Amino acid sequence: MRPDLPPPVQSFILHFGEMGSRWGINRTVGQIYALLYISPRPLCADDIVEALGVSRSNVSMSLRELQSWNLVLLRHLPDDRRDFFTTPDDVWQILRTLAEGRKRREIDPTLSFLREALMEPPANPAEAHAQAKMRDMHALIEQLTGWYDDVKTLETERLATLLALGARVTKLLETKDKIVALGSSKRDGRKT
């Protein structure tokens, strides 16, 4: 890695490289992402080669991968035919992209698999038991992805509100139930 990068930037890049394996990306991809994220301006492939000290071909392939995941954006500067790259600078946008990619790669295939498996009529008690377990798992994943599909439509501000609220949401729900109960008892005289 280029030694003239500020030390905090160096360790940021190294950290992302190391975490890469835990996140399912490789070292170079992690490092390039970190470099682009922290860089104050878009970089071209050769900038990255110089900054990280990896091969040109590795940079080319890694950028391709990051682009396919929508984690980096391609930019062009006037009078320069090189490709420049940045990360989206809104961290909430990055979060959405990450979540979407993870769901697509890590959840959706299993969801389809379970859906298919649950279509088949069980041939014997052993298969019936297996299906029952798969049904539990399927129901859970459906519930989670349903929530996600719902929540991902929220604008950032509302999403932030929802996060800030956290577990207190259920308190709020109770309150609302009481109010509704009160309202309906006023109208038709029975509890809900």
Place this chain on the structure above:
Amino acid sequence: MRPDLPPPVQSFILHFGEMGSRWGINRTVGQIYALLYISPRPLCADDIVEALGVSRSNVSMSLRELQSWNLVLLRHLPDDRRDFFTTPDDVWQILRTLAEGRKRREIDPTLSFLREALMEPPANPAEAHAQAKMRDMHALIEQLTGWYDDVKTLETERLATLLALGARVTKLLETKDKIVALGSSKRDGRKT
């Protein structure tokens, strides 16, 4: 793999083996987990060797890994000193365990890293810019983990309610705001 397993069970196991690489676990670990999850009774190591056709030592190491992640439970049967293994059968419990493990392995190290990096005073404008970017990322992760820490304390039923509610929570919030506003305007005659 043992051919006398019901075909749906076989494909379930194979699916988990294949997905393993996307989930950051290896094939054997994925298969063992799937087998234990779907099995109607606890299995011992040799059962697993027979069912999956992998080596005894591989099973031993994979079980160790699953145990370290709290994804399988060790059981003992009377008058049998072999170790038997199951998965917790409440899928919500499994979800909690998975979430906790992922947070610990994939988020916490980065959170600590960022915290540390933000303690240092920036030595120049470049470092100040790097810190600003890290601060954005840190704030986002704090918000997410804060929400998670909060929500994970909910009992399953409330958690399910919250999920079912999804994005409608914010509608609810508005409603509540109106009610509060109404209440306070009744009391002190001004809008909020």
Place this chain on the structure above:
DNA sequence: CAGTTAGTTCAGAAACCTTTGAAATTCATA
């Protein structure tokens, strides 16, 4: 059109991870 620059592809080298069989360890029981 020849030279230059940007970007891609790909075979093989290097690094890394997974799996195995054999040897070592543990531990209840004779």
Place this chain on the structure above:
DNA sequence: TATGAATTTCAAAGGTTTCTGAACTAACTG
């Protein structure tokens, strides 16, 4: 304390992924 069943450890084989350099295509420039 000897036996043997259950389990773990570990070096090495086997497999997969990552990375590189060299060869390639495409597009611009004089």
